Amino acid sequence: MKIKLKKVAAGDGGYFYFNVLQLNFGDFLKASVSDYQMECKHCSSACIKVGKQANGNQKYRCKSCFKYQQKRYRYNACLIQDRRSYFIKLHNEGNGIRGLSRILNISCNTVMKWKINYATDISSPVYHAHNHTYEIDELCSYIKHKRSQIWVMYIFDTTLKKVVDFKVGSRTKENLKTLIDQVLNKSPKRIGTDGLSSYRTLIPSELHKVGLRYTRHIERNNLNLRIHLKYLARKTICYSKSTKMLEASLKLYFWGG
Numbered sequence: 001m002k003i004k005l006k007k008v009a010a011g012d013g014g015y016f017y018f019n020v021l022q023l024n025f026g027d028f029l030k031a032s033v034s035d036y037q038m039e040c041k042h043c044s045s046a047c048i049k050v051g052k053q054a055n056g057n058q059k060y061r062c063k064s065c066f067k068y069q070q071k072r073y074r075y076n077a078c079l080i081q082d083r084r085s086y087f088i089k090l091h092n093e094g095n096g097i098r099g100l101s102r103i104l105n106i107s108c109n110t111v112m113k114w115k116i117n118y119a120t121d122i123s124s125p126v127y128h129a130h131n132h133t134y135e136i137d138e139l140c141s142y143i144k145h146k147r148s149q150i151w152v153m154y155i156f157d158t159t160l161k162k163v164v165d166f167k168v169g170s171r172t173k174e175n176l177k178t179l180i181d182q183v184l185n186k187s188p189k190r191i192g193t194d195g196l197s198s199y200r201t202l203i204p205s206e207l208h209k210v211g212l213r214y215t216r217h218i219e220r221n222n223l224n225l226r227i228h229l230k231y232l233a234r235k236t237i238c239y240s241k242s243t244k245m246l247e248a249s250l251k252l253y254f255w256g257g
């Protein structure tokens with residue numbers, strides 16, 4: 001390897017330049033040539049210099065696997081340790097997209113991408129529970145603007161203290177039916193709801209209970225959701241701009257941890 005040394009003009013503290021690295025003379029003597037060679041991050045072979053990035057950073061290419069790489073990157077989103085669980089923890093503690101972006105020092109686009117990816121990996125859990133007590137309720141939120149109302153309908157298993165399934169959309173009979181059918185398949189002991197008229201036609205009267213006494217668990221859980229999810233906070237301008245993102249948030253909160 002050819003080492004090119006260049007003495008810097010007087011008054012610059014007697015510094016030498018080795019390619020793009022600036023070292024003082026003592027450090028330069030101690031360091032070996034191998035310290036300045038790039039080792040491939042994928043296969044540990046030697047890399048060669050192949051021009052520069054638009055921002056001036058030196059670009060390298062591996063001689064064996066031909067992958068392009070840099071010694072140092074400015075954007076270090078991929079270096080966050082244990083990022084899935086850390087991201088979900090932060091998300092479930094009331095941090096929105098911009099909050100997560102500021103804490104993790106990553107872009108808003110990366111936050112949204114991670115959120116969608118992590119939520120896609122999660123599917124609703126299958127509980128083989130029989131004779132349990134369930135509660136169903138709806139939670140109001142907005143999509144895009146405050147004139148567009150949307151409802152989060154979900155089933156809460158009071159025995160397991162877990163959310164069985166949820167649906168985001170309008171409070172129609174069809175949407176409620178898909179949820180209620182799931183509960184009826186589990187041969188429930190009791191289904192508690194509020195006084196919404198659709199429930200009376202969808203749930204058999206011998207299982208159906210209406211009133212605050214029969215929805216106290218889910219109402220308490222609604223408060224947790226309002227506190228822990230930024231999208232569902234009341235009387236703020238924090239609401240989702242798309243149903244997909246709201247569903248992703250709910251999935252991470254219910255089954256992500």
Ligand SMILES: [Zn+2]
Binds near residue numbers: 041043062066
């Ligand atoms: Zn390589």
